[in-house]
Amino acid sequence: MKRTVVLSALLLSSLAVAAPGSWRGTITMSAADYAPNFPGQAKPLKVFQQIAAEYEKKYPGIKIKFHTEPIPDTNTMIRVKAAAGDLFDIYWAQAYSLNSTLPKGVATDLAPYFKQPNPYIPGNKAWQDAMDKAQLAESRSANGAVYTLSGDKVVYGIYYNKDLFKKAGITKVPTSWPELIAASKKLNAAGVYPMHAVPAYPWWSRHFLSDLYAKDYAKLTGYDGLPGQSPLDEAVAISKGILTPKDKRFMSWWPVMKQFTDTWPKDYLTADPAKNYDAFQDFVGQKEAMLYEGSYKAREMQDAGVKFAVGTFNFPKLTKKESPYATGANTANAYAGTGGFQYAMSTPQSNKSLREKGKQQAVLDWMRYFGTPKNLQRLTAEQGTYVPTWPGTSAKLGGLGNFDSGALAAQVKLPERSIGVQTATANLGWVDMQRIFGLYLSGNITLAQAEKQVQTTLDRAAADFARKNNVNLSRYK
Amino acid sequence: MTALPGTRSAPPASRRGPLARLREGWPAYLFLLPTLLVVGYFSYYPAYVAVTRAFTDWDGLNTPNFTGLENFQRALTDPVMGQAALNLAIWVAAGLLLAVVPPLLIAELIFHLRGRRRQYAYRTLFVLPIVIPSLVLLLVWGSFYRSDGLLNTLLGAVGLEGLRHDWLSDLDTALPSLIFLGFPYIDAFNFLLIYAGLQNIPDEVFDAARLDGATGWRRVLRIDLPLLRPQLALIAVLAIIGNVQYFISPLVLTSGGPGFATTVPALLMYYTATRDGEYGYAMAIAVLLMIVVVVLTAFSRLLSRGNR
Numbered sequence: 001m002k003r004t005v006v007l008s009a010l011l012l013s014s015l016a017v018a019a020p021g022s023w024r025g026t027i028t029m030s031a032a033d034y035a036p037n038f039p040g041q042a043k044p045l046k047v048f049q050q051i052a053a054e055y056e057k058k059y060p061g062i063k064i065k066f067h068t069e070p071i072p073d074t075n076t077m078i079r080v081k082a083a084a085g086d087l088f089d090i091y092w093a094q095a096y097s098l099n100s101t102l103p104k105g106v107a108t109d110l111a112p113y114f115k116q117p118n119p120y121i122p123g124n125k126a127w128q129d130a131m132d133k134a135q136l137a138e139s140r141s142a143n144g145a146v147y148t149l150s151g152d153k154v155v156y157g158i159y160y161n162k163d164l165f166k167k168a169g170i171t172k173v174p175t176s177w178p179e180l181i182a183a184s185k186k187l188n189a190a191g192v193y194p195m196h197a198v199p200a201y202p203w204w205s206r207h208f209l210s211d212l213y214a215k216d217y218a219k220l221t222g223y224d225g226l227p228g229q230s231p232l233d234e235a236v237a238i239s240k241g242i243l244t245p246k247d248k249r250f251m252s253w254w255p256v257m258k259q260f261t262d263t264w265p266k267d268y269l270t271a272d273p274a275k276n277y278d279a280f281q282d283f284v285g286q287k288e289a290m291l292y293e294g295s296y297k298a299r300e301m302q303d304a305g306v307k308f309a310v311g312t313f314n315f316p317k318l319t320k321k322e323s324p325y326a327t328g329a330n331t332a333n334a335y336a337g338t339g340g341f342q343y344a345m346s347t348p349q350s351n352k353s354l355r356e357k358g359k360q361q362a363v364l365d366w367m368r369y370f371g372t373p374k375n376l377q378r379l380t381a382e383q384g385t386y387v388p389t390w391p392g393t394s395a396k397l398g399g400l401g402n403f404d405s406g407a408l409a410a411q412v413k414l415p416e417r418s419i420g421v422q423t424a425t426a427n428l429g430w431v432d433m434q435r436i437f438g439l440y441l442s443g444n445i446t447l448a449q450a451e452k453q454v455q456t457t458l459d460r461a462a463a464d465f466a467r468k469n470n471v472n473l474s475r476y477k
Numbered sequence: 478m479t480a481l482p483g484t485r486s487a488p489p490a491s492r493r494g495p496l497a498r499l500r501e502g503w504p505a506y507l508f509l510l511p512t513l514l515v516v517g518y519f520s521y522y523p524a525y526v527a528v529t530r531a532f533t534d535w536d537g538l539n540t541p542n543f544t545g546l547e548n549f550q551r552a553l554t555d556p557v558m559g560q561a562a563l564n565l566a567i568w569v570a571a572g573l574l575l576a577v578v579p580p581l582l583i584a585e586l587i588f589h590l591r592g593r594r595r596q597y598a599y600r601t602l603f604v605l606p607i608v609i610p611s612l613v614l615l616l617v618w619g620s621f622y623r624s625d626g627l628l629n630t631l632l633g634a635v636g637l638e639g640l641r642h643d644w645l646s647d648l649d650t651a652l653p654s655l656i657f658l659g660f661p662y663i664d665a666f667n668f669l670l671i672y673a674g675l676q677n678i679p680d681e682v683f684d685a686a687r688l689d690g691a692t693g694w695r696r697v698l699r700i701d702l703p704l705l706r707p708q709l710a711l712i713a714v715l716a717i718i719g720n721v722q723y724f725i726s727p728l729v730l731t732s733g734g735p736g737f738a739t740t741v742p743a744l745l746m747y748y749t750a751t752r753d754g755e756y757g758y759a760m761a762i763a764v765l766l767m768i769v770v771v772v773l774t775a776f777s778r779l780l781s782r783g784n785r
Binding site: 275435 | 536537625
């Protein structure tokens, strides 16, 4: 035990030193949406390569090699390459996956390094001081480890085809739920699908729940003593029966959402959200008028050659008319997931090359170099579809030439307040809740039946969270 | 012991030990060795790993932790597994019928066509679709089942609007829709197997049956079916194994939904491993499936022997 502590301390102190040390060689990186020189793109990105070139110039003998091949299934790639000890030195991965479904040992716990100064940020005492505190807390696993360096977020909104709205006689974008449903009916009458997608529970629920539980925000995010709603906060709220059907607010919005999805074709209502790709194709092909998606879609539309005028509007406000529990809070930005700047570092177990003396220190140093607010700003400004989250950075949403991103830009300025139930366990939001949600929206089950199934699902999720993380949920007040 | 005709009687037991016999036949064993090693490593070793790790909590990367029967207990008490097992039972029963009946009917019809060229042409026609990748067929059927797909369009065209349906998103129709996709269900392999079986029946048997007045359905029931028993038994066994392990169409078309209406244990196993990263639990499901396959196969063999 003592030996482990001493070795860990030595390792930490050696990594705390600035500069990559004496190691020289190639650092491999899968930068995902920020990958420079990705083949086949209308306007290939350059900034990450420029940052890498600056670093290479500073430390001759170190090369940064970016992976520029498509990765269709990131988690499978991580599992397979890690099992072979051949994972990239640095790679994009969802913090949520690293905390729940991916094996421990594929990524290094970065939390200790976040507490150390980043020498590439002038005057910095601890790297985490330059980061977004809520995002950092939300990325934290139950044991305190943080596996990703996260610096941006995706903002979600409703894209709409201006021509199709005009065709249906809609002159004003919806700002309330009755207006959204009325517009959908008008589109249907004009022979246009309003939407054609799998209604992703985690996305929509965040908006509704953040409104309905707005008054309890501090309580629901405060169980772990950190800002933002972590999986632990979520599990505690479930175990207390607050984020469950026992609380009347929890599912009061389902009939409102059903009213909306009743105007959609039913094919996708019960499907897996991973199969949403047809919805995007239908939007690009002008078969549907609206698309509820992330800011990354603007760039994809550009790559798909969209020529028609695209506008955006935000999640419409709820009123007491839709739900007696509505608080009227503006929850347009409630679902803003972590985005493309979300990088993990391999371990000597998942990447044998990190067993080379000094390489880990060099890789960490490269992370520190590109992981500054200045470089994050450069990267997001060029990419144009993600919002940087670190203090001192600002959003530069770009995308299509004929894309009106005004609503998304306005959303970014709202204070961050988000409540949901989706991340406590791997099977929760995107899987089991999604199934029940789809069954209800498609008319296969009643609200009462749905409530019963949801309660069972949530009880199991909280129990799984407590068992897997060895946490006593009842000790939280 | 009298040897059966056509078989060689067993040589007298050697008094020499196994090592001496191994030494005597070493060139043959040497030639067999690479094949045995490859089969052992790629076929038997994974099965061994699956069985042993079914008793562990394994994430696919780190050292497995022995958890005893916990995974099996979890699988047997999981309500989703209950629904999946029920779906599987329906799938196996229906799949068995579809694997045997349509190929049998078509093989009978083609076999009794007059003219070899005609037989050849029809045979080719039914075997030709084998070249189309199954994924393409699945995606085409997925489009047939859409609310604006071929099936609903056809129903509307013939005045049966009332029967139009959201086939894959309705709890009642999703599973039958998946089981019954692939009309007219002529599996080329099964069809050729039965056809070859019919060709193996000597002409004298058909002539004698004809003289005894066994024609049409009577001939099929009294002559063809009993003589096709080995082929039909093989098809039955393969259909059981195939259907117990099958999960491609729910994976591609419904992801096991709506709800869990089209979830089968093999799909649960796949998701547990690839999506949830619970390899130990997935392997326990795989072992349970293996036991089901063995039991059903033994049962099917017992039935086919019992009728002899």
